Ligand code: BDR
């Protein structure tokens with residue numbers, strides 16, 4: 001089993017990702033840390049606890065982390081994820097309290113205790129991980145891999161240039177990519193180039209939602225919510241695709257490419273600049289002398305394969 005730690009901003013599609021990570025037999029989910037993003041961090045933490053409870057995974061420690069990005073103010077995405085961040089579907093009730101540690105301390109402890117490399121899967125702004133890299137850099141020695149949802153080679157969603165998670169905290173992403181390069185940690189970027197491709201149809205979602213199993217019902221309702229919101233007959237499993245990429249890496253094709261995060265820019269701040277040239281040196285120099293991050297960028301995906309992986313897991317067949 002693959003030891004995994006997730007960092008989330010639950011989030012309709014983070015919920016889809018959590019259900020998969022909580023239930024798939026190939027994943028050993030060691031901890032989940034929460035960060036402000038789709039909604040505020042207190043709500044993100046409640047949502048995360050509620051989803052894990054529905055999945056029967058009260059054993060997984062959940063900690064609350066950073067409320068806001070390193071520099072800018074938080075911009076939430078309630079227009080996409082609803083007021084409670086979970087589509088206002090009435091699923092967010094739990095008596096469980098989060099772990100008393102801050103997310104950064106929980107990450108430090110879980111990584112520090114690890115006897116084998118841990119795969120870290122951020123599906124949210126990377127504020128917690130940047131704070132970890134700056135506060136307890138030695139913890140990164142236990143990180144075997146980072147597979148993150150964020151960025152894109154070709155397009156944005158929060159702005160025309162930038163994907164939401166990177167846009168929300170560009171400095172954090174830059175810090176994490178640099179720290180990974182310094183520590184020799186392989187990074188896979190599961191970005192918008194592939195994010196929209198694994199889709200579940202409204203009919204498949206309705207079937208799930210009609211189940212007697214709470215977990216399947218929640219999964220179905222989350223997809224149906226997105227179909228309604230976007231007026232579509234299908235919806236992406238979103239962040240869950242990044243978990244699929246951990247379980248079944250053969251479902252995506254990646255290219256090792258230099259990636260920089262645009263930290264300035266008026267209309268391009270938060271863009272991941274993916275260098276697709278035949279790269280043999282660059283006329284651009286980082287004024288701060290940061291390590292170049294060459295990361296595995298997901299450019300092609302077998303969307304049906306990942307959608308099926310998710311469906312089979314959440315319907316427990
Ligand atoms: C990402 O931003 C959030 O809205 C989603 O949960 C996903 O992580 C997509 O840009």
Ligand code: CA
Nearest residue numbers: 011014123124
């Ligand atoms: Ca997310």
